[in-house]
Amino acid sequence: MRTANWTDSVSVLDRVSAVFDAFGEEDEGLGVSELARRANLPKSTVSRIAADLVEQRFLDREGDRLYLGVRLFELGQTVQQPRLLRRVALPVMAELRDVTGQTVHLAVLDGGDVVFVAVVRGPASRPLVRIGSRLPAHATAVGKAMLAFAPQSVVTAVTGRELTRRTSKTITEASVLHREFADIRRLGVATEDEECTPGRACAASPILSSGVLTPLAAISVAGPAESLVPDRVAPAVRAAAMALSRRLSTDPAG
Structure with a gap:
């Protein structure tokens, strides 16, 4: 029995x-x-x-x-203080949506993937991901933003294996990704130009917290590649990520 x-x-x-x-x-x-x-x-x-x-x-x-x-x-173990993260992030995401007119995403790193944990839809933008959607980290702006600031052991675990190609523009060479990670650390913003989904562009920045080695999450603005220029929205995305980093560092209550 x-x-x-x-x-x-x-x-x-x-x-x-x-x-x-x-x-x-x-x-x-x-x-x-x-x-x-x-x-x-x-x-x-x-x-x-x-x-x-x-x-x-x-x-x-x-x-x-x-x-x-x-x-x-809610049951995931990929985000520290998940309720706090969403509570703090959603107003900032809504403000970023209003400034850019595009859909805003919040994602966390889970192994070699990113998992989307919040989406604020733009007024004229059709989101391609939902809460719980999973995409390869190396092919997304949110993933590259988090990997650029992650410990070397995490980066090696992701880039040391075969990197799947999602589109003709997906970066599949670890050496190229590592060079891009250096630029992301310098600029504070990662960009994506049809690397994950044809016709879609994105800019993302990591959400960091003092005392935590791996980024808590990343926030991004995504939209049609023909109308969204990542470099133009990058300052607003970076400012939103910095605001979230400060709020999460000073608000320990869940």
Whole structure:
């Protein structure tokens, strides 16, 4: 009985994991049928799992579409003081959105990926990521901003393995990335020109805190490459990151 129970538990966990893994970084929500197809599970099984996950806030439901839920972020171990980070960041993000007219993202570093933990949508910009979206750090401005200020052991762990190519402009050579990291440390801003997503540009700065070796997060402004010039929004992005760094260093309460 003990073995059977364990086998059943693993089976359930595998199915739940398959449902979570079915969500892509650019999905605007998925229906049960599409989830079932991607997870390679029966539609009835996915429907039952989804209902339970929605009840526990691991998934959010809007009409007939399902989204990754906020509770996944709340339970994450990738951000120090996550509630404080979001509470402090959201007003600054809204102000940066108003100044630039573009979508603003907040992301954290998780291994070789970045995970987006907050999004403030611009008035005329369609966001390509949602809370919980995951992208390769080396191909994003937020990832490069954090890696540039991360300990060498973290940088080596990311750049010492194969760097996947997302577009024709993705940097896949570690030596090139290291040179860019030096420029980012000098300027305080990382830029991205269609390196992760065709037609998208971005500028990002790291959020640092005294006594913490790895950046807490990074804030970015992203928009269409034909209209967003990263260098033009860089000063506003850098100022927002510095403001957040100061507030997080002086507000230890969660």
